[in-house]
Amino acid sequence: MKYLRLFGLMCCWLTVCRAGALELIVHVAPLPPYVLEGGRRGIASDIIASALASQGVKTKFVLSNNKRMEMEVKNGSADAGFAGIPTDDAELFFFDPVIEFENVAVTLSSQKLRLSRVADFAGQRVIAFPNTKRVLGAEFAAAVSRSTYYVEVGKQGSQLPMLDASRGDLIVLDRRAFLYFSQLLHGEQDSRQRYTLHAVFKPVQRLLGFRNSEQRDRFNLGLKAIRQNGDYAAIVRSYTGE
Template sequence: MTLWCISWFNTSQAKELTLATSKSIPPYIFEETENGIQIERVRAAFDLAGHSIKKIIFTSNKRAELLLKQKKVDAIINVAMDQKNLYYSDPVIHYQNSAISLSRLELNLKSIEELAYYRVMAFQNAKKFLGNRYATAVSKSPIYDEAVNQLAQLERLYNEQVDVIILDVRIFEYFNQLYNAAGKYPAPVQYHYIFPSSPRSLGFHNATLRNDFNRGLKKLLSPSNDTKDSQDTPNPVPN
């Protein structure tokens, strides 16, 4: 009877959740198929916590935050960490931005400030996300541009129109595969880890649900699981 009551209590607490997130950020988030590295990790953590995802709303960051504050969604994936009156989960995954150059150039970037000497193309709003040191450095670059389409960054790099591109390592590798699949042949590249890794968490309006998610995430990322990969361990960043 005791075991039955415990089972009934746990089942009664299970929830079907609605989440909001930004639009596609391959390979982390795919809107069309509602999956990707990040979404699958979130889904698995909720499953281990006894909950399930019923619906995912793909929208702008601003609207996602509004939906959460209005309690029309249970959580936001990729929430900004400066929002008041929200409960933040433990990091789900780490993004790792990197400066990427052609290997044949033999660049040896040790700091963000050295970007001032090179032609640079970054992802959209990089100046906002990568901080003042970055914004100051690239303001001195011979050429600086930001791209909405990150595949365009690869094109510019391989065509030697820029010396360095700035983007997340996983995103680069995803688009590099597309580039290769299109019959083009990428050249060897070098990663310069001059940026710290960026943890990505979920935002909740309910502390209990946040705590449930953290427990599921802890189980998922425990040493007995092989879901946590080397990319989630921050790379050392030179001073």
């Protein structure tokens, strides 16, 4: 009992210190171009930091994974987690999306493939990202079950080189991730000519999950502020040129 009381006092002390310093601990997973350099940079990291800074709050990013992220936000070791926590979790607080992921299929323009719907993936060699079947749902899973080759690669930066080497007929990834990696590899002009994008998926909203509603509300005020003053668009443009 003595140790439990001591632990409780320590937790309260940490919370007060963090609240006094107005700093939130945010867990993020590596996800170029949204989370880069150990979480310190990236579209999502910059948006989160800018939104909170507009409300007088500092941000400390911790590189994490989905399981650890959810656990530490729930137990109070962290204040929020980006994109890795199920949004139907009743113990946490969500509101406005930080950003929308726009998944696309990408093919080599020279192949002249026509993909107007997910069902057209059947019979093709598909290179996807981790957990694509879960993220994109039953229709995608059914289509790729009839593909001649299907693989999910851990590093999305390897998808375009694999496509360039004809190891697949198409890759599936977020549109901004494609822009980021393709411009690194080939430059903007060459990329436009080399690749064709097929918009066959609906956008997916990615949210920040908080352990209390006051923190969530403060972030949402900041998010609205940077959307209105142009900072949000400037952050996205700085990474993708859009």
